[in-house]
Amino acid sequence: MTMRAWAALVGALLCVPALRAQLPVTTGVSVSLAEHRVTAGAGLERSSGTMFGLWATTTVPWQSLEARASLRGGSLGANERSASDRDVGEVTLGASIPVSDWIGLDAGIVVRRYESALAAQRWVWGEVGIHGRRSMLEDALKLSAGLSIMPWVSVSGVSRPDLAVAAHSAVGYSAGRLTATIRYGLERFDFPARNGVRRLEELSSLELGVAWKIR
Amino acid sequence: MSLVRIAVVVTSVALLARPVPAQRAPAEVLSRGVILYEELQLERAVVLLREVTSPSNTSATMTERVQAMKYLGATFSLLGQRDSAIAYFRRMLERDPFMDLDPAVFTTQERELFTVARRRTFVVGVKTLSDSGFVPGQGRVALQFVTTQHARVNAAVRRPGVTEPLATFRWTAEGASVSPWDGLDQNGARLPAGRYQLDVTATATADSASDTVSLRFDVAYDHELLEDTLVFDPRSLLPERRPPSIARSQLAAGLALASFAIAVPTVIGHGNLDGTRKHAVVMAGVTASGGIASFLMLRRGSGIPANILENARRREEHVRQNREIKERNAVRLAAARMVITATIGESR
Numbered sequence: 049m050t051m052r053a054w055a056a057l058v059g060a061l062l063c064v065p066a067l068r069a070q071l072p073v074t075t076g077v078s079v080s081l082a083e084h085r086v087t088a089g090a091g092l093e094r095s096s097g098t099m100f101g102l103w104a105t106t107t108v109p110w111q112s113l114e115a116r117a118s119l120r121g122g123s124l125g126a127n128e129r130s131a132s133d134r135d136v137g138e139v140t141l142g143a144s145i146p147v148s149d150w151i152g153l154d155a156g157i158v159v160r161r162y163e164s165a166l167a168a169q170r171w172v173w174g175e176v177g178i179h180g181r182r183s184m185l186e187d188a189l190k191l192s193a194g195l196s197i198m199p200w201v202s203v204s205g206v207s208r209p210d211l212a213v214a215a216h217s218a219v220g221y222s223a224g225r226l227t228a229t230i231r232y233g234l235e236r237f238d239f240p241a242r243n244g245v246r247r248l249e250e251l252s253s254l255e256l257g258v259a260w261k262i263r
Numbered sequence: 264m265s266l267v268r269i270a271v272v273v274t275s276v277a278l279l280a281r282p283v284p285a286q287r288a289p290a291e292v293l294s295r296g297v298i299l300y301e302e303l304q305l306e307r308a309v310v311l312l313r314e315v316t317s318p319s320n321t322s323a324t325m326t327e328r329v330q331a332m333k334y335l336g337a338t339f340s341l342l343g344q345r346d347s348a349i350a351y352f353r354r355m356l357e358r359d360p361f362m363d364l365d366p367a368v369f370t371t372q373e374r375e376l377f378t379v380a381r382r383r384t385f386v387v388g389v390k391t392l393s394d395s396g397f398v399p400g401q402g403r404v405a406l407q408f409v410t411t412q413h414a415r416v417n418a419a420v421r422r423p424g425v426t427e428p429l430a431t432f433r434w435t436a437e438g439a440s441v442s443p444w445d446g447l448d449q450n451g452a453r454l455p456a457g458r459y460q461l462d463v464t465a466t467a468t469a470d471s472a473s474d475t476v477s478l479r480f481d482v483a484y485d486h487e488l489l490e491d492t493l494v495f496d497p498r499s500l501l502p503e504r505r506p507p508s509i510a511r512s513q514l515a516a517g518l519a520l521a522s523f524a525i526a527v528p529t530v531i532g533h534g535n536l537d538g539t540r541k542h543a544v545v546m547a548g549v550t551a552s553g554g555i556a557s558f559l560m561l562r563r564g565s566g567i568p569a570n571i572l573e574n575a576r577r578r579e580e581h582v583r584q585n586r587e588i589k590e591r592n593a594v595r596l597a598a599a600r601m602v603i604t605a606t607i608g609e610s611r
Contacts, residue, residue: 085536092536182516184557186569191516191550193523195531215531217524219549232546234527234538248533254542 075104076229076259082136083252084124089245093131097124099138099253114144116156134164144179152179154194173201173212193217201237206247211238225261230254289315289323293331305338312338329359336380337364340373348373352380360388360409361439381411385472387465389418396485396600399446399453405603406442406461412472413437414465418444423460423479430454435468446601456483458606479606486599489592492585499577501570510561517554521547 078101086093099122107114121137142156154177162169179194198212218231232254239247296311315323315331323331336351355362364374392405408416415435419428429448434440448454461478524547525540532538 081542083539083542085538087536182513182520184513184517184553185560186567189553189557191520191553193520213531215523215527217520217527217546217550219546219553221553230546230549232524232527232542234531234543236531236533238533248536250532250536250538252528252532252539252542254545 070263071106071108073104073106073262074227074259075102075262076227076257077102078120078229078231078255078257080120080122080253080255082122082124082254084134084136085250085252086131086248088247091130092128094127095124095131095134096127098122099136101255101257103257103259111145116140116142116144132164132166134162136163137161142175150180150182152181153177154179154196167205169206170204171201173198175199175214177214179216188222190220190222191218198237203237203239206239207242209237209239211236220259227259227261229257229259231257289320289327293327293334296331297334300334300338303341305342308338309335309342325358329355329362332358333362333364336377337369337373340376341370345376348376349380349383352377353384356380356384356386356411360386360411361390361407385412385414385465385467385470385474386410387414387416387463387474387476389461389463389476389478391478391480391603391605396602397446398598399601400451402445404442404444404446404601406444406478407439408436408442408463409439410436410465410467410474411438412467412469414467416440416463416465418442418461418463420444420448420454421460421462423458429459453484453601454482457481481604481606483602483604484596484599485602487595489595490588492588493581495578495581500574501567503567503571503574505561505565505567507565510558510565513561514554514558517551517557521551521554524550 080099080101081096082099083094083096099120101118101120103116103118105114105116118140119138120140121135123133123135126133138158138160140156140158142154144152144154146152155175157174158172160171162171175196175198177194177196179192181190181192183190194216196214196216198209198214201209201212203209212235214233214235216231216233218229220227220229233252235249235251237249239249292311293315296308296315299305299308299311312331312335314320316328316335317323332351332355336348336355339345339348339351364377366374369377388409390407392407397403397405408418410416413435414437415433417433418431420430421428430444431449432442432444434443446454458479458481461480463476463478464473465475466473524543528538528540528543
């Protein structure tokens with residue numbers, strides 16, 4: 049599936065129904081600095097690069113639930129000889145529901161694809177999490193941090209990880225309809241040992257974004 | 264004659280004697296005198312009518328005296344005693360210039376002598392008319408004037424005991440006339456409700472004879488019920504300043520979230536991968552900066568702009584509502600009808 053097709057899918061999934069339903073819609077673009085680390089018995093493979101993203105959110109009246117869809121894609125260049133360059137594309141569908149002014153619950157599904165000259169690998173997982181948030185400066189500044197676990201992960205060609213967790217921290221500053229965001233996220237996947245070798249993966253990213261509240 | 268016999272005789276005379284006229288009610292005496300006049304028992308009518316006008320008859324009212332003088336003038340006119348008739352008619356006019364002889368009741372001869380009395384007597388009178396009021400500036404004050412001759416009339420409205428007049432007006436009239444005053448003062452404003460005095464001076468155009476009369480009256484206004492202005496309740500205002508602890512708590516929140524970001528690579532990341540900390544450090548710096556900025560801004564001014572704006576809106580709304588109430592009340596007051604009532608016991 050091409051990037052254009054993924055963008056159309058995100059738009060179709062979120063923006064079109066929300067706009068029809070006269071719901072508030074915010075869309076944004078992002079650029080992420082990502083670093084991917086893997087060790088699978090052949091030493092540490094480290095690759096890093098830039099990913100670009102599109103995303104949109106809307107809030108439905110029911111329980112003030114916020115739905116989010118995002119698309120990210122980019123290239124990660126190898127930092128060691130043992131590693132190889134790879135492209136990465138990702139689609140995320142998620143939702144957050146506030147349980148208090150400070151606490152909210154998250155859930156989502158992520159589909160990610162790594163593609164290198166040697167092989168391609170597809171990742172699919174579902175995640176649930178909790179986040180805390182705090183508004184400052186008359187709601188102009190919003191801080192949040194959260195933890196997630198991925199109880200169901202499917203990776204092509206590899207068995208399921210026995211530990212999959214993630215953490216994130218984000219700051220958003222709003223001025224009128226415009227919001228600037230910075231988000232840090234770290235994902236960790238520990239796979240069970242096979243033939244005495246344990247595969248570990250970690251993706252760290254620092255995402256800078258700008259969002260515009262359409263309605 | 265013994266003393267006992269004298270006492271018996273005196274007691275008998277006292278008991279048999281007719282009641283003293285002064286002991287009867289003046290209204291009754293006046294009524295009987297009028298009946299006798301109508302029955303042309305003129306000499307007997309004179310006796311009863313003079314009983315009413317007698318200065319010793321302290322129970323007679325001014326109205327009863329004036330009525331009695333009218334019928335005395337008419338009676339003497341029928342008796343052919345012209346000078347007496349004119350004298351009584353003049354005394355009557357001096358007390359009540361508004362008196363007149365009804366052609367349906369009195370003869371031509373009586374009215375001719377009354378006319379003579381009017382020519383010889385110069386008086387001015389004023390009285391309030393009973394009506395339901397009027398809108399000042401759009402009508403005439405319910406006052407009626409009378410002069411017995413053609414005269415120039417000057418009138419001034421004052422506060423009792425105050426020399427400076429609030430309103431003055433003048434006109435020329437003979438006989439009964441209505442007031443040219445529209446109820447406004449010299450500045451075109453309404454008189455405040457209260458007590459006033461009207462001083463009237465009339466000068467006859469024929470012989471420069473003059474007369475004055477004063478009338479005290481109360482001014483009141485009849486208007487629709489006025490609305491009360493609203494009292495502002497300070498409890499309806501939102502707090503405009505934050506407690507100082509808010510600044511500290513926001514700084515603490517910013518630093519806590521920064522610490523969280525710093526801790527993520529250690530706590531969440533796998534030690535064997537030795538993941539980068541640069542992202543976490545940048546994030547922690549931004550988060551801590553947010554907390555510090557919020558802390559500094561709240562320390563510099565702990566006002567709550569949204570609440571200050573909302574309170575200003577509420578205050579403005581309160582002022583607006585009261586202004587509208589005052590405007591509606593002003594409209595009602597502008598349409599209020601002025602009611603004039605003569606002070607009780609006032610006479611010319």
